[in-house]
Amino acid sequence: MRSEVLSATDYSKTTDNALQTLINIAELGPISTADLGRHMNLNRTVVRRLLNTLQGRGFVHRTPNGFVLGSRLLSLADRVVPALRATVGPVMRDLVDELGETVLCHMRQGNESLLVSQVIGHRHLVRIEDQVGSRHPLHHGCSGRAILSQLPEAELETYLTSVGELAGQVRRQVRAAAAAGYAMSHEERQLGAHGLAMAVRSRNAPLCSLSIIVPSTRADTLDDCHDVLARAVHSLAADEFGDD
Numbered sequence: 043m044r045s046e047v048l049s050a051t052d053y054s055k056t057t058d059n060a061l062q063t064l065i066n067i068a069e070l071g072p073i074s075t076a077d078l079g080r081h082m083n084l085n086r087t088v089v090r091r092l093l094n095t096l097q098g099r100g101f102v103h104r105t106p107n108g109f110v111l112g113s114r115l116l117s118l119a120d121r122v123v124p125a126l127r128a129t130v131g132p133v134m135r136d137l138v139d140e141l142g143e144t145v146l147c148h149m150r151q152g153n154e155s156l157l158v159s160q161v162i163g164h165r166h167l168v169r170i171e172d173q174v175g176s177r178h179p180l181h182h183g184c185s186g187r188a189i190l191s192q193l194p195e196a197e198l199e200t201y202l203t204s205v206g207e208l209a210g211q212v213r214r215q216v217r218a219a220a221a222a223g224y225a226m227s228h229e230e231r232q233l234g235a236h237g238l239a240m241a242v243r244s245r246n247a248p249l250c251s252l253s254i255i256v257p258s259t260r261a262d263t264l265d266d267c268h269d270v271l272a273r274a275v276h277s278l279a280a281d282e283f284g285d286d
Contacts, residue, residue, distance in 0.1 A: 059084065063092050064101060064115065068152040069200060072108030123149070126250060127159045130242070133274050134161040134252065141254060141267055144170050148185040148239075149250040153204050154178060155186035158250070170235045170255040181205060181212040184219075184227035184239035185253045191219035192241040192248040224268065228261070236261040238268065240275045252278075 059082070066081055067073060073081075079089040093109060096102040100114030126149060134145045142165025148155045154177040163169045180186035180201065190198060190212075198216065202209040219225035227237045239253035252275055254267045 059088070060092050060096060063089070063096065064111070065197075066200075067102055067109050068111055069204070071110045072105050074108045078109070123158050130159060130250065130252065130278060131161075133278055134159065137161075137252070137254070137270065137274055138163055140270055142166060143260075143263075143267070144172075144255045146172060146185060146237075146253045146255060147250055148189070148253070150180065150186075150189050150248070151177065153180060153201060155180050155183070155189065155251075157185075166260070168257050168259065170232070170257055172232070172255070178231060179205070181208070181215070183231045184225040184237040185251045187216055187219050187225040187227075188239040188241045188251040188253070189248045190216045191225060192243060223272070226264065229258070234258045236264060238264045238271060240271055242275050242278045244279070 062082060063078065066078060070077075070081065075086060075089055075093060078084075078093075079086045082089065093102060093104075097104060097109075097112065100112045102109050102115075103112040126147070130147050134147060137145045138161045141163070143163040145161045145163075146157055147159040149158050150156070156177045157172055157174050160172055160174050162171055178186065180190050190201065193201070198213075202213055205212050215225075224238060224240045226239075227235075229235060234257050235255055236258060237253045237255045239251045241248040241251045243249065252271060254264065254271055256264060
């Protein structure tokens with residue numbers, strides 16, 4: 043996998059702070075200027091200038107409870123989903139043809155896992171379906187934990203602050219998924235549903251996850267799906283997103 047190391051002359055601290063501001067608002071918002079400054083360890087005046095600039099461009103919006111993401115950023119995000127669906131769609135259909143089970147694609151939106159695409163299995167009378175557009179906390183289910191397992195450590199720790207007393211348990215689950223290269227779930231989000239998920243990486247970050255979902259009567263077949271799913275995920279990362 044290729045990675046880029048920026049030299050001091052290629053790096054803009056102001057740009058980095060602005061991008062980190064957007065990330066923090068997405069994960070913690072609505073958030074006040076003071077709380078954002080404390081979280082980023084930045085002077086309040088610096089944070090105010092960043093927020094004023096971002097608000098002027100429509101990337102953030104001030105509400106009575108604090109700053110949230112603005113319409114400009116949300117409109118840009120809306121363009122990502124169709125492109126992602128177009129990219130992963132053929133791979134998902136190939137997986138369904140080979141395995142006969144339902145395949146889901148989730149992407150991260152803030153602290154949630156968003157279902158952006160689904161190809162329903164057609165080989166069995168009993169099968170699992172989900173609802174495109176549904177979302178849930180990243181640590182609920184294998185799809186989100188697969189994404190969490192590939193986050194940089196600092197981003198993971200930021201997320202863990204949002205789960206309160208579950209932080210220790212979630213950290214152990216995510217680290218186990220990172221070590222294994224996949225995440226599994228058993229009846230966490232839907233009674234009778236079992237899943238196997240892996241993250242698709244773009245450069246050095248998770249872009250989305252692909253998961254195979256089966257009913258309880260076929261839960262023991264998930265082990266046989268591992269290698270097929272791994273090849274599909276690797277082909278997406280290598281061929282579509284330029285990773286080695």
